[in-house]
Amino acid sequence: MQTLLTGVAGGLAAFHHELLLFAAVFFAIGLVDELAVDILYGWHRLTGRLSTPRLPASALDEHRLSGICAVFIPAWQETEVIGPTLDHALDVWPDRDLRIYVGCYRNDAATIASVMTSARGDPRVRVVIVGEDGPTCKSHCLNRLYAALCEDEARSGVPAHMVVLHDAEDMVDPAALALLDYSAANYDFVQLPVMALPPSDSRWIASHYSDEFAESHAKAMTVRNVLGCAIPGAGVGCAIARPMLGQLAAQSGDGPFAQGALTEDYELGLRIAALGGRSRFLRVRTDDGRLVATRAYFPSTIESAVRQKTRWTHGIALQGWARLGWGGSLAQHWMTLRDRRGPLAALLLGLGYGLVGLAMVTHFLADMGVVAPAVLSPGLKALLLVTFAGLVWRIAMRGLFTAREYGLRQGLLAMPRVLVSNIIAIMSGRRAMLAYWRSLKGAPVLWDKTEHSRHPVLSLRKEKSA
Secondary structure (H helix, E strand, O other), X not given: OHHHHHHHHHHHHHHHHHHHHHHHHHHHHHHHHHHHHHHHHHHHHHOOOOOOOEEOHHHHHOOOOOOOEEEEEEXXXXXXOHHHHHHHHXXXXXXXXXXXXXXXXXXXHHHHHHHHHHHOOOOOEEEEEEOOOOOOOHHHHHHHHHHHHHHHHHHHOOOOOEEEEOOOOOXXXXXXXXXXXXXXXXXXXXXXXXXXXXXXXXXXOHHHHHHHHHHHHHHHHHHHHHHOOOOOOOOOOEEEEHXXXXXXXXXXXXXXXXXXXXXXXXXXXXXXXXXXXXXXXXXXXXXXXXXXXXXXXXOOOHHHHHHHHHHHHHHHHHHHHHHHOOOOOHHHHHHHHHHOOHHHHHHHHHHHHHHHHHHHHHHHHHHXXXXXXXXXXXXXXXXXXXXXXXXXXXXXXXXXHHHHHHOHHHHHHHHHHHHHHHHHHHHHHHHHXXXXXXXXXXXXXXXXXXXXXXXXXXXXXXXXXX
């Protein structure tokens, strides 16, 4: 029995060693990838190409649109948040040439009523009823809004200047519309940053989005921009020049937004680049330091966060690969590979945490004298030291970017929240693979939307009344 136990334990130790080597090699490759982005970011910051310009808030707030701007907001069961979104947008964007198209479904009377109440008879708001029962897919709702815009343009004889996309839970920035209007004259697609607000009652789950967006939209997206790569859409705070939207519609025949796509916003930016359109990620602060960005709360429960990130991973990494393929420059291939690494990253993260547990077991068996203490080769030791140093560096960078946007306290919390990000990535990666497998068997693509019950505008009202 002792011989059998020793043999099993020895095999376990050898298995652990080989898996450790496998994981360390891939983590080292990932470290090189991240360091390359860090180096590019640091160099272009030093040379001034990635400096964040500051514009007077007064100049942006007083700007008037150079043409009709249509804002598309798809809404399915959004009674809790659509009202504050419209109230705020209409208040901070007083332009007469603003048109807000809200897509509602015929079987969602509550959302329709909320929109009508919030519109307060404002002629700038148009409720567009989707003829099918909801939810269909988000791109289907957006294409219905595009059809409504085309009908209005035909009646008035005046085409829109640009189309801006937003979600039902967004708090728009007062300066955003002017900034997008300036940029739409020179670019076909413009994306503003997204700020995931850290709620006080969800310091770990909802707030991990704050960390991820703070780093991604300050570093990774700006590096993409300076390299001249396609800018993927975030679905909110992005503007498309009206002629380009027409080109997309003519190309597909079903409307400009990709029917059947789980992440039609991500695909939008890449499809525009494929047509030769000019894109820009626009990061600007007002003279008082405010980042011009779209602000929103994100899921605060593990289940809702995993569901949302499952859709992102499924749509970008798996469905996007099948739908869009590979194209563009070498730099574009690199960025596309980074976009699609989600399932592999989830596998490696799961393997990494599993190896930590296995190391604890083998260490315990070695203390009992069942197996000899693990002996690592010098090469593997060096590789583990390098990847550990890389981990420390990555955690420090996450904390730094979070602290810059949300303060020192949130920056410090961002470091242990990396564990939360990793766990959610592992869970959503597994679910995304299963969902993609089901879609290959013909499962329909429906709007697997995130439930929203809180809005930044309501939080601000409570703070002011307190």
